[in-house]
Amino acid sequence: MAFELVPPTLERLPGYRDALQRGWSPDNVSPERTALLHLARIVEDPAGFVAALTDAEAKGAPITLPDGTTRPRLPGYFLWGWDGDFCGSFGFRWQNGTSALPDYCLGHIGYSIVLWKQRRGYATAGLRLLLDQARARGLDHVELTTQPGNLSSQKVIQANGGTLIGPRRKIAAYGGTEELLFRIAL
Template identity: 50%
Template sequence: MSREQLERLRLDRARFLYEVYDSSTIRLPDGREVPRLPSHDFWIGDGEFCGRIGFRFQPGTEALPPTCPGHVGYAVVPWKRRRGYATQALRLILPVARAEGFARVMITCDESNEASRKVILANGGVFDGAFAHPGPGGRTKLRFWVPTA
């Protein structure tokens, strides 16, 4: 989770949770609001909050709108990283995606995010190319497909 997200959570938990889970739209970094996709969201914990993971999708298709970077997104708070939480959370969310009819899911990460790349590869991810992120900074993103079975 970003520092900004953690600060928003600290300042107003109810509003943060509404924006993350209940709002019918999401706000993109450029300020635009787009419809929220159906999703399954989970908090990662070990008795304390460690992060979150979510599977978002359009029913019946692997396709995603251009505003959605991948089917699965996850984040672990900085003080809980490098303990295997993200790897285990991804492993546990794959059957959720399979139950929705997906044989594989797409996950992207920044080219410089070696930790995320390791999480994806540890769960069977197959590299499918790099692309320039359309957002601010134009970072290079890596795309992987991870089988759900």
């Protein structure tokens, strides 16, 4: 089966749960905390967990940043990479009417491929598929960030037309560390 991006469903949830249990996380900021939180939510309310992964109208609760502060939720959703099995998670968020993002948002698109499915081109393919969805939302560009040492992610972004805008510091809520900002014109 070819790689594709699919909406999260209850039928596909066991693959997501298995990846979390094997040490993977969709979050590179607080991976362990997020994995444990997701596992607990899946046990508590599997259907509610899956439904909360799509919030194109930003009706969900505010988001909690790593330092415990909260900020307004942006419209967005998650899709899962799928090749017959769970491969990873791709998140897309935006602000209606603009391509700009607030400073607490680390980019329009984030992705994480499970370790046992890496080096197959899935991140590059998934990002390419999400760019079509960003165009459909009327964005003229998307921004993505990565750690300076994450050469694999930088290659994925550049393979999809990304250009380095430059280094920048994350806001204090994320620890004020340096990241690289890339932009992909749509």
